[in-house]
Amino acid sequence: MVNKRRRKDKKLRYLSYVSRFIVLFLFVFLINGSLSGFKLGGFSIITPPEGFMYIVSNPEYSIFKIILYMAPWIIGTILLGRVFCGYICPVGLIIDIGVSIRDRITGRKLISRRKLTINGNYIIYVGGIIFLIIISMNVFLHSQFLNWTVSPFADFIKVLYSFPYLSIELIFLILILALSIIYPRLWCRAFCPAGFVFTILSILNKKKLLSFVIDEKLCTECGICGLVCPVGVCPLDQSPACVYCLECCDRCPVNAIKLKFIGPSEIVTSEKKARKIPVIE
């Protein structure tokens, strides 16, 4: 019984890799455009940070139209949470591959440092500030020239097409990768403006379609799930910052955590919540 569930979670983890590889392949070879903006069958889809930036820097354009363009990502995030970051974003893929290579080389699995997340909502602090700065710059200059920092999704294509020359986008991607090798997914949880927007959107819905259920009979409150989480949250929180990477399900020593697709999230007693973060120096 226990083994069966573990295998199922493993399958989901592979699915996250496969889907991100497929997305990367599609956007490099088949779809005309990049993840930050493309046209499919006459209908254009753009990611929310670009959309908000567009509305701010260009108020004459119909806002309704831009919201319509962002609708697939917005609705998906409100329903499912930050699935975009875990199952679609190719930047997350290069980060995960970098981390797994690091683990192979060093032969151990480093745990992310809980210290870096201030109260678990670091993402609100830094990502929010960066997003506000960038948006306010565009108000002053009437140009979206800082868009390359907002979305590294388009950078893959720009790096490919300016290949012989060293582009700023390539330096940017290498910096993200280097940062993530030291602290896994620190970019996603603290700096990515798209991640910030998706977190805010997933706060809007408390009862998501995807939620974690913890078997209270099995749980020993060891706190490994919180330590192991790449975005620095704990499955007990049902946090909006969760990217559903299922690292916690995979590493739980007693297999007490599982992902539930539809249904209410399990309420955790207050004394358990108080003990969830062990202090490790």
Place this chain on the structure above:
Amino acid sequence: MIINGEKVNRRTVLKLLGGSALIAILPIALSDITKGRCYKKPLRPPGVLNDDEFLSNCIRCGACIKVCPTNGLRPATMEYGIKNLGTPVLEGYCKIYCLACIDYCPVEALKKVEVEEIKLGNAYIDQLKCILCMRCYNECPFKAVKKDEKGYLFIDNEICKGCNLCRVICPVDAITIEPCD
């Protein structure tokens, strides 16, 4: 105020807002620094009517760069200045009539235009460099390159659409294209 299920002080929220407002003044300083410098003026793909308007519309997604059948479009690097970073720049040649970049622009930064209206720039031949190899004369799709009575080549800018083909094939770099707004 409660964010993410945990309490955030009013003081930290005020700090956050104040800090971001402080750094928002940064672009003014930044624009002053970049104003004095002379950057290359980018040659844009068809559909750009006004360069400032285009800059505020373009979301730098790279769709036009990807669909261009001649691979003529490149993302702008730092030699075009910070403002133009990542925007499409015509460095190869443009077929003029295909308009694929306009069709695939997701946010209508490239406006729909008639083929006859397209004018990307004006071309000039440097007579000191020209070796009269006649490549541009033979290859120009609009027959804009003409001979004067002494046999020298010149470009009739009323016919020329600035497609960049002559500049790409010129063996001695005698042709310059000045982009028009």
